[in-house]
Amino acid sequence: MLKFVIKGLIRDRSRSFFPVLIVTAGVLVTVFLIAFMSGYIESMVRQNARFDTGHLKIVTNAYAEKISQKPYDLGFIETEAEFQQWKEDFPSVRWTPRIYFGALMDVPDDEGNTVEQGDVFGMAIDFSDPSAVQDIHLNEALIQGRIPEAAGEILLSEELFSKLQLELDSTVTLLGSTLYGAMSFRNYIISGTVSFGVHALDRGGIVTDIEDARAFLDMPGGASEYFGFLPSMVYDDDAVQEIKQEFNAKYNDEDDFSPQMLALTDQNDMGFMLQYMGFALGLITVVFVLIIGIVLWNAGLLNSIRRYGEFGLRLAMGERKHHLYNWLLVEALAIGVVGSLIGAALGMGVIQYFHVHGFNFGVFTQDTSMMVENIIYTNLELKNLLLGIIPGLVSTVLGAMLAGIGIFHRNTAKLFKELET
Amino acid sequence: MTESLVKIRNLSKLYPTGGGGFLALSELDLDIPSGAFMGLVGPSGSGKTTLLNIIGTLDNQSGGEIEVLGHKVSTLDAKESAALRAEKIGFIFQSYNLLPVYTVYENVELPLLLLKMPKAQRHEAVMQALTWVGITDKRKSRPNQLSGGEGQRVSIARAMVKLPQLVLADEPTANLDTENSLNILDTMLQINKDTGTTFIFATHDQKVIDYMQRVVTLIDGKKAKDDLKTGS
Numbered sequence: 078m079l080k081f082v083i084k085g086l087i088r089d090r091s092r093s094f095f096p097v098l099i100v101t102a103g104v105l106v107t108v109f110l111i112a113f114m115s116g117y118i119e120s121m122v123r124q125n126a127r128f129d130t131g132h133l134k135i136v137t138n139a140y141a142e143k144i145s146q147k148p149y150d151l152g153f154i155e156t157e158a159e160f161q162q163w164k165e166d167f168p169s170v171r172w173t174p175r176i177y178f179g180a181l182m183d184v185p186d187d188e189g190n191t192v193e194q195g196d197v198f199g200m201a202i203d204f205s206d207p208s209a210v211q212d213i214h215l216n217e218a219l220i221q222g223r224i225p226e227a228a229g230e231i232l233l234s235e236e237l238f239s240k241l242q243l244e245l246d247s248t249v250t251l252l253g254s255t256l257y258g259a260m261s262f263r264n265y266i267i268s269g270t271v272s273f274g275v276h277a278l279d280r281g282g283i284v285t286d287i288e289d290a291r292a293f294l295d296m297p298g299g300a301s302e303y304f305g306f307l308p309s310m311v312y313d314d315d316a317v318q319e320i321k322q323e324f325n326a327k328y329n330d331e332d333d334f335s336p337q338m339l340a341l342t343d344q345n346d347m348g349f350m351l352q353y354m355g356f357a358l359g360l361i362t363v364v365f366v367l368i369i370g371i372v373l374w375n376a377g378l379l380n381s382i383r384r385y386g387e388f389g390l391r392l393a394m395g396e397r398k399h400h401l402y403n404w405l406l407v408e409a410l411a412i413g414v415v416g417s418l419i420g421a422a423l424g425m426g427v428i429q430y431f432h433v434h435g436f437n438f439g440v441f442t443q444d445t446s447m448m449v450e451n452i453i454y455t456n457l458e459l460k461n462l463l464l465g466i467i468p469g470l471v472s473t474v475l476g477a478m479l480a481g482i483g484i485f486h487r488n489t490a491k492l493f494k495e496l497e498t
Numbered sequence: 499m500t501e502s503l504v505k506i507r508n509l510s511k512l513y514p515t516g517g518g519g520f521l522a523l524s525e526l527d528l529d530i531p532s533g534a535f536m537g538l539v540g541p542s543g544s545g546k547t548t549l550l551n552i553i554g555t556l557d558n559q560s561g562g563e564i565e566v567l568g569h570k571v572s573t574l575d576a577k578e579s580a581a582l583r584a585e586k587i588g589f590i591f592q593s594y595n596l597l598p599v600y601t602v603y604e605n606v607e608l609p610l611l612l613l614k615m616p617k618a619q620r621h622e623a624v625m626q627a628l629t630w631v632g633i634t635d636k637r638k639s640r641p642n643q644l645s646g647g648e649g650q651r652v653s654i655a656r657a658m659v660k661l662p663q664l665v666l667a668d669e670p671t672a673n674l675d676t677e678n679s680l681n682i683l684d685t686m687l688q689i690n691k692d693t694g695t696t697f698i699f700a701t702h703d704q705k706v707i708d709y710m711q712r713v714v715t716l717i718d719g720k721k722a723k724d725d726l727k728t729g730s
Binding site: 085089387393396397 | 554556576577580581582583584585587589591595597599600604607608609611612
């Protein structure tokens with residue numbers, strides 16, 4: 078019987094070609110959108126983890142309260158021993174200190190007079206730790222020069238460097254305030270320039286060694302935040318939450334400078350964003366099912382009108398209504414399978430292309446503070462294809478179920494009359 | 499005496515209308531023996547098709563009793579009446595109603611698929627039916643490649659392929675020219691003689707009426723005449 082159904086589908090293009098085309102287009106668009114959004118989410122998580130949140134981080138209670146202001150004056154000092162203990166307690170996480178600070182950068186001329194001044198955003202990492210350098214993809218971000226090798230060297234964002242028409246190995250002065258509020262200034266040599274592909278960082282950022290920042294901000298043995306990364310570098314909320322609860326149960330108390338562990342989802346509204354994106358993915362899938370389902374329902378109704386005589390004849394020949402209805406569902410399923418597979422295959426090709434080449438969104442993210450890479454790569458994962466294929470099947474069967482209801486309203490008593498004409 | 503294949507007693511059919519209802523059949527008594535080749539004739543609106551619908555278990559009567567192939571039609575549920583049609587009743591329509599996407603062979607095969615008959619048995623039955631109607635050479639053709647006469651032959655083969663006990667034909671020659679009509683009628687008469695299948699026609703075509711062994715005339719839903727031809 079299935080062979081008979083398939084033969085009918087193949088030979089009757091209006092019964093198969095148009096619905097297959099709709100499903101193919103729908104699945105293609107859906108798998109692509111899901112892969113794109115999934116890639117976007119991953120990019121956002123990756124960038125936030127690298128530059129702002131870590132997979133986990135340890136901060137003081139007081140710092141956590143004003144974390145959006147990056148108040149390094151509420152950070153840790155002389156915590157080398159504690160840091161070692163935390164590393165020993167949680168060996169499944171790789172830990173690294175960071176200091177974020179703001180400062181005024183003064184560009185002097187040969188005689189020491191100010192030529193340019195501007196706000197800069199400083200990020201201090203441990204240059205002696207190759208993993209810390211790799212965490213922010215510093216080698217890949219390096220545009221000119223080299224990574225600092227000696228004290229007093231910094232990296233400057235390429236955008237700021239070009240804007241101020243600076244030269245490598247020239248000296249700039251940073252003016253800021255220490256942990257205790259005293260004025261602080263220090264000269265730095267520009268060893269290189271960087272571009273992270275994140276406009277929020279590339280507008281006016283500097284990268285310096287943690288020891289230089291400690292000296293500049295008078296934070297001996299300190300850090301504003303201790304970042305933790307899972308070894309796989311892929312965020313796993315379940316694992317992270319477990320570590321966080323264990324740490325906080327052990328070390329956190331009510332003291333302002335007591336250490337507190339935060340997960341990525343506790344920061345920058347990332348928890349909300351991930352939930353929102355998950356909801357958006359679900360919404361795309363549901364909207365796809367509804368739209369394609371309605372289109373196929375309509376196509377099914379037109380088809381039922383066209384095949385009115387056939388259905389009547391088959392009912393007269395003794396075929397039961399539910400059998401005829403099931404036949405329509407089998408046809409729909411076959412269309413759904415073929416359309417979904419073609420759509421998924423085409424979608425995979427498109428996803429693969431953008432997985433390699435990516436979309437350059439740099440133009441659109443110039444004025445945003447969101448931690449998203451300029452180039453978004455689609456996420457090539459089997460589950461994304463399945464997320465497109467399943468609604469492809471559901472929508473065709475749903476469309477056929479709705480369109481086929483008319484069969485049950487068919488009055489067999491009128492079949493002779495209907496089939497006479 | 500031949501056993502009645504269809505037994506009708508005091509049959510009536512009332513179609514509800516705004517003005518109280520239209521009586522399509524009334525006080526009808528009829529016995530149709532197995533192997534009959536008979537016609538229901540009468541003008542339009544006389545109740546021919548309504549009677550065929552009821553005999554074919556497509557519809558129920560409003561009053562009286564009708565027994566088809568030993569089953570009381572009024573007591574059959576949808577599943578039972580569908581099974582009866584699928585196994586024992588064949589239909590031939592005025593406009594053939596062949597499925598255009600399937601070949602002649604596949605159109606004739608369809609009723610057997612509904613009966614879940616094994617493939618080898620199906621093939622044998624389909625070829626036998628196509629042989630009866632003399633159209634085996636067209637088995638791979640599609641309906642749109644057939645003439646009107648050939649189309650109706652396929653329709654007869656489809657009705658006969660499951661070897662039904664009863665074939666109901668509603669105006670089977672209405673779309674055919676005289677030559678094709680006579681060929682079709684010859685074919686059906688031959689099948690009737692060879693297989694003993696009962697044929698009931700609804701018609702007002704004189705060519706068809708001339709072929710009938712028995713002609714029941716209906717007027718305003720009532721049996722007006724019941725002529726059994728000599729020699730039949």
